[in-house]
Amino acid sequence: MKLYDLTEDLLVFQKSTSHNPTITSVEMDSRKIQSGSLFVALRGFTVDGHSFAEQAEQKGASAIIAEEVLNVSIPVIVVKDSYRALAQIAAKFYDDPTKQLNVIGVTGTNGKTTTTHLIENIFNEAKRSLGLIGTLYTKYANETFESKNTTPESLLLQKTFRDMADAGVTDVAMEVSSQALALGRVRGTDFNVAVFTNLTADHLDYHETIDNYKHAKSLLFSQLGNRYADELKAAVLNIDDPVSAELMQATAAPVITYGLSDKADVRGKNLRQTPSGTFFTLEIGDQSIDLDLKMVGRFNVYNALAAASAAYVSGISLETIKSSLEASKPIPGRFETVNIGQDYAVIVDYAHTADSLDNIMQTVKDLATKNVYVVVGCGGDRDRTKRPEMARIAESFADLAIFTSDNPRSEDPEHILRDMVAGVQTNRYEVIVNRTEAIDYAISKATKDDVIVIAGKGHETYQEVNGVFHDFDDREVAKEAIMKRLSQA
Numbered sequence: 001m002k003l004y005d006l007t008e009d010l011l012v013f014q015k016s017t018s019h020n021p022t023i024t025s026v027e028m029d030s031r032k033i034q035s036g037s038l039f040v041a042l043r044g045f046t047v048d049g050h051s052f053a054e055q056a057e058q059k060g061a062s063a064i065i066a067e068e069v070l071n072v073s074i075p076v077i078v079v080k081d082s083y084r085a086l087a088q089i090a091a092k093f094y095d096d097p098t099k100q101l102n103v104i105g106v107t108g109t110n111g112k113t114t115t116t117h118l119i120e121n122i123f124n125e126a127k128r129s130l131g132l133i134g135t136l137y138t139k140y141a142n143e144t145f146e147s148k149n150t151t152p153e154s155l156l157l158q159k160t161f162r163d164m165a166d167a168g169v170t171d172v173a174m175e176v177s178s179q180a181l182a183l184g185r186v187r188g189t190d191f192n193v194a195v196f197t198n199l200t201a202d203h204l205d206y207h208e209t210i211d212n213y214k215h216a217k218s219l220l221f222s223q224l225g226n227r228y229a230d231e232l233k234a235a236v237l238n239i240d241d242p243v244s245a246e247l248m249q250a251t252a253a254p255v256i257t258y259g260l261s262d263k264a265d266v267r268g269k270n271l272r273q274t275p276s277g278t279f280f281t282l283e284i285g286d287q288s289i290d291l292d293l294k295m296v297g298r299f300n301v302y303n304a305l306a307a308a309s310a311a312y313v314s315g316i317s318l319e320t321i322k323s324s325l326e327a328s329k330p331i332p333g334r335f336e337t338v339n340i341g342q343d344y345a346v347i348v349d350y351a352h353t354a355d356s357l358d359n360i361m362q363t364v365k366d367l368a369t370k371n372v373y374v375v376v377g378c379g380g381d382r383d384r385t386k387r388p389e390m391a392r393i394a395e396s397f398a399d400l401a402i403f404t405s406d407n408p409r410s411e412d413p414e415h416i417l418r419d420m421v422a423g424v425q426t427n428r429y430e431v432i433v434n435r436t437e438a439i440d441y442a443i444s445k446a447t448k449d450d451v452i453v454i455a456g457k458g459h460e461t462y463q464e465v466n467g468v469f470h471d472f473d474d475r476e477v478a479k480e481a482i483m484k485r486l487s488q489a
């Protein structure tokens, strides 16, 4: 593709030459440049991509998109905002793949990974070919790719959509993080369905205020647009979360609501918890069907209702929704049980916000017949305000809370733990900085029918300390501790 064709829709401030080279690839990382690449220079959080312009030229780049005039001899197109330009160029270079796909974006503080997996199960059952993009991985056509971000930068995202469309994918379920929305990673993505799970405090290190955070989330709904031609457009909103009223105003698309209240279009009724799941009646308009969800917790009913709504507006029948939700497989690190024959329960869960911890602990407390222990920490270089809150919630539900390290990143683990302990109101807690020792300790205390919750890291297989990713998997550490105890018995 010629440079000018690729950039014809950009708002261009300056062009260094009228030379119009052929572009064979688009790159935002100078290290990946090959002969014929277009390099888009981004000002990042760590480094400024503009400082790699000369390197890009030496490696054979044909042209550069930048926010300033550069001292290179290849064509430079100066734009106001390289991130915006990148999203437009990427969509164009990969021939607008999302025009060919039914794209379902899921946003909200908690439940995105779970909801997208439930959507995947429903679409698989309906024999549609669905691609998944999110925290755990990108997955389509029987292949799985590692994720660095929950929502990738626009360039990788558009390439992924193109590969999906070429592989015969028809529908995509993707997690859309608030950071991705704020940074414009999904500009250029033509969403058909936008789903909102809930909003509670998180990521305030990044967004600073809850209003900014809310605003970032609302971008998914404001960019959803109107329904035109034969294209499906729908905003799927959780009516029981007050933020939905604002999102309803933000979107021009038709709205379908879900929730437990009577006012919802898609309703969950007659909830009944069992140790292995939740029975409820799924009502859509005047249709209703009983459903035996193999997931515990009221919050998972919300996730199921969100997934059911997205599937319903995409044309999938209630019967298919029922059978696929009933057969849903466990999601890695989400209420994942570690069971090697011990007589107490060990649950690994990704609750790393106050609201998710509250939900998971409430659910466990409702089901437990004996003592409940929780091992939990908070990530470093992340929202500090959630630390005392999470500690308070942990000790309020558990008979004993063991506070430990999550991913300390660049922070002193003792300092993070001090922030947590500032929130406690009882003495039902202990502090053990080393996460392996904390898990060992919890397991050494358990007796028959007790429940141990290990929260915060879920599926993660590493612990990040000062930029180094050490192998660490709560499920493996718990298994070893249980085995050690069983062998000593």
Ligand SMILES: CC(=O)N[C@H]1[C@@H](OP(=O)(O)OP(=O)(O)OC[C@H]2O[C@@H](n3ccc(=O)[nH]c3=O)[C@H](O)[C@@H]2O)O[C@H](CO)[C@@H](O)[C@@H]1O[C@H](C)C(=O)N[C@@H](C)C(=O)N[C@H](CCC(=O)O)C(=O)O
Pocket (backbone or CB within 6 Å): 028, 029, 030, 031, 041, 042, 043, 044, 045, 046, 047, 048, 049, 052, 135, 148, 149, 150, 151, 152, 153, 177, 179, 180
């Ligand atoms: C704060 C943030 O969002 N950072 C993202 C950002 O990194 P960055 O700004 O530090 O990039 P940088 O290293 O400064 O590089 C700037 C530019 O120079 C280029 N470069 C760099 C080096 C070089 O030699 N040559 C070169 O050209 C880079 O390719 C880049 O284009 O761009 C990277 C590439 O797209 C992202 O992977 C990275 O996400 C990091 C890993 C991150 O932790 N992000 C978090 C905040 C995030 O986005 N989280 C949400 C999920 C949260 C949730 O689910 O709860 C997410 O969607 O993942």
Ligand SMILES: Nc1ncnc2c1ncn2[C@@H]1O[C@H](COP(=O)(O)OP(=O)(O)OP(=O)(O)O)[C@@H](O)[C@H]1O
Pocket (backbone or CB within 6 Å): 108, 109, 110, 111, 112, 113, 114, 115, 135, 150, 175, 197, 198, 299, 300, 302, 303, 333, 334, 335, 349, 350, 351, 352, 355, 356, 357, 359, 360, 458
């Ligand atoms: N609808 C929900 N409401 C509140 N808490 C939830 C909900 N669904 C899941 N959780 C809790 O939040 C944790 C994370 O769930 P999930 O991974 O689905 O969310 P997420 O939005 O993808 O999170 P992240 O932004 O970190 O990727 C779960 O392990 C569970 O404890």
Ligand SMILES: N[C@H](CCC[C@H](N)C(=O)O)C(=O)O
Pocket (backbone or CB within 6 Å): 352, 378, 379, 380, 382, 406, 407, 456, 457, 460
């Ligand atoms: N996407 C979230 C995940 C947090 C997981 C938790 N284990 C932590 O490290 O804080 C974040 O990066 O804030």
Ligand SMILES: [Mg+2]
Pocket (backbone or CB within 6 Å): 112, 113, 134, 135, 136, 150, 175
């Ligand atoms: Mg997720």
